[in-house]
Amino acid sequence: MKLSNNQQTLLRMLPGVDLLLEQSKKDTFFEGIPNAVVVNSIRQTLDSRRNRILAADPSIDEQNLSDSRIMELVKESAAESMTPNLKSLINATGVVVHTNLGRSLVPAEVIQNLAHIAGRYSNLEYDLGAGKRGSRYGSVEDILCEISGAAAGMVVNNNAAAVLLCLETLARGKEVIVSRGELVEIGGSFRVPDVMAKSGGILKEVGTTNRTHMQDYENALAENTALMLKVHRSNYSVIGFTAEVSLKELVELGTKHGLPVMEDLGSGTFIDFSKYGLIKEPTVQESVAAGVDVVTFSGDKLLGGPQAGIIVGKKQILDRIKQNPLARALRIDKMTLAALEATLRLYRDEDHAVRRIPTLQMLTMNLNELANRATRLADDLNAISGSRLEINQVELSSKAGGGALPLLELPSKCLRIKIQGLSANKLEQNMRQNTPPIIGRIENDAYVIDPRTLLDDDLPIIRAAFEKLLN
Numbered sequence: 001m002k003l004s005n006n007q008q009t010l011l012r013m014l015p016g017v018d019l020l021l022e023q024s025k026k027d028t029f030f031e032g033i034p035n036a037v038v039v040n041s042i043r044q045t046l047d048s049r050r051n052r053i054l055a056a057d058p059s060i061d062e063q064n065l066s067d068s069r070i071m072e073l074v075k076e077s078a079a080e081s082m083t084p085n086l087k088s089l090i091n092a093t094g095v096v097v098h099t100n101l102g103r104s105l106v107p108a109e110v111i112q113n114l115a116h117i118a119g120r121y122s123n124l125e126y127d128l129g130a131g132k133r134g135s136r137y138g139s140v141e142d143i144l145c146e147i148s149g150a151a152a153g154m155v156v157n158n159n160a161a162a163v164l165l166c167l168e169t170l171a172r173g174k175e176v177i178v179s180r181g182e183l184v185e186i187g188g189s190f191r192v193p194d195v196m197a198k199s200g201g202i203l204k205e206v207g208t209t210n211r212t213h214m215q216d217y218e219n220a221l222a223e224n225t226a227l228m229l230k231v232h233r234s235n236y237s238v239i240g241f242t243a244e245v246s247l248k249e250l251v252e253l254g255t256k257h258g259l260p261v262m263e264d265l266g267s268g269t270f271i272d273f274s275k276y277g278l279i280k281e282p283t284v285q286e287s288v289a290a291g292v293d294v295v296t297f298s299g300d301k302l303l304g305g306p307q308a309g310i311i312v313g314k315k316q317i318l319d320r321i322k323q324n325p326l327a328r329a330l331r332i333d334k335m336t337l338a339a340l341e342a343t344l345r346l347y348r349d350e351d352h353a354v355r356r357i358p359t360l361q362m363l364t365m366n367l368n369e370l371a372n373r374a375t376r377l378a379d380d381l382n383a384i385s386g387s388r389l390e391i392n393q394v395e396l397s398s399k400a401g402g403g404a405l406p407l408l409e410l411p412s413k414c415l416r417i418k419i420q421g422l423s424a425n426k427l428e429q430n431m432r433q434n435t436p437p438i439i440g441r442i443e444n445d446a447y448v449i450d451p452r453t454l455l456d457d458d459l460p461i462i463r464a465a466f467e468k469l470l471n
């Protein structure tokens with residue numbers, strides 16, 4: 001490739017790595033930044049400039065190749081590589097259990113317990129009474145039983161692991177009867193038939209997509225049947241001409257034929273959301289009371305705790321599950337365990353749980369509170385000088401998210417924000433690239449902020465981001 005004279009001149013302007021490194025040693029900005037990071041940032045900056053010159057990028061001229069400009073870019077690159085990739089952000093989407101944004105936030109007291117346990121030795125697997133090795137699940141089993149009414153319980157890494165472990169323990173090489181209407185796919189590639197296949201269980205589908213009857217289950221019973229499984233549909237709903245067999249009826253059938261019944265409850269909740277004006281979700285306690293042999297659910301969906309898979313049920317079944325070597329591979333770590341125990345303890349007093357657990361607090365937030373927050377934020381933003389901002393309070397809806405309560409539209413008071421001369425897409429992008437990032441949504445060509453999922457200290461950050469953008 002023949003380079004133009006201009007390109008050759010520009011290439012010659014690029015300083016050498018050594019020179020920049022020398023300069024960086026005299027600059028306090030680089031104090032505390034490891035040498036390897038500085039060198040890497042210098043190389044990357046020079047490479048990127050060189051490539052743009054070679055590509056004859058018209059925006060590259062002598063001015064932005066000055067040593068001082070190059071040094072600025074090196075600093076930006078070094079600063080960026082010193083900030084962690086996993087960072088906190090502001091969820092202004094109104095989706096409470098937002099799968100892409102980390103699902104549930106754990107309450108302050110839970111974080112305290114987590115930090116305390118993580119930095120110290122603990123009785124994680126030590127029986128203090130007997131002075132010898134103890135069970136990892138000991139710390140949460142009692143409280144799980146107390147809240148759910150089950151006889152035994154354990155926890156693993158997540159609910160997908162819980163389902164896999166239960167199926168592998170109870171049905172490897174044997175048939176598992178499931179309704180066709182419950183062969184769901186949850187986001188992130190959890191699909192009931194695939195998990196079943198991985199567990200070694202043989203899927204025996206019964207019924208149709210919209211209707212499954214008792215007779216269907218009965219007809220499918222065979223010599224090789226090991227289990228009947230019920231799966232919460234989670235992220236979709238079957239409406240219209242439908243029929244399904246209740247958990248209670250399945251348990252009756254199982255008892256008659258000496259077969260265990262398992263339920264994958266998905267989100268799992270200990271509180272009845274209908275009491276708070278939301279849609280009724282089956283609770284863990286109801287499943288246990290219906291006589292289910294084993295039920296699994298997530299720790300970080302509607303429960304509002306850390307990521308975990310919780311398994312409760314009959315003692316004999318749980319003993320088998322705990323002894324499965326696979327349990328070791330799927331085990332929960334001590335920090336999660338500390339956070340989970342602290343979360344579960346909050347459930348001893350339901351009012352307290354609803355007030356203290358962010359997921360529950362956001363889901364049950366009333367319209368007055370939402371309107372107050374929307375007004376506060378609107379006032380904050382309107383106080384920014386500049387007539388380019390147009391803010392309206394509108395009634396839109398929030399979502400539970402996390403594949404839970406798919407039909408639930410939570411009425412919310414949102415801010416609809418437009419900036420003259422800036423498209424909604426550009427505004428969204430700008431907010432997303434803020435430090436910390438602010439994630440809103442676009443609805444009807446306007447940027448929307450839903451106050452339901454905001455934390456109190458998010459408001460000044462949002463204001464600052466708009467101020468920066470407008471000034």
Ligand SMILES: *Cc1c(COP(=O)(O)O)cnc(C)c1O
Pocket residue numbers: 158159160161163186190231232233234235264265266267297298299308309402403
């Ligand atoms: C979400 C969900 C899972 C997976 O749970 P994770 O905690 O994400 O592993 C499994 N089954 C159902 C029905 C679910 O809704």
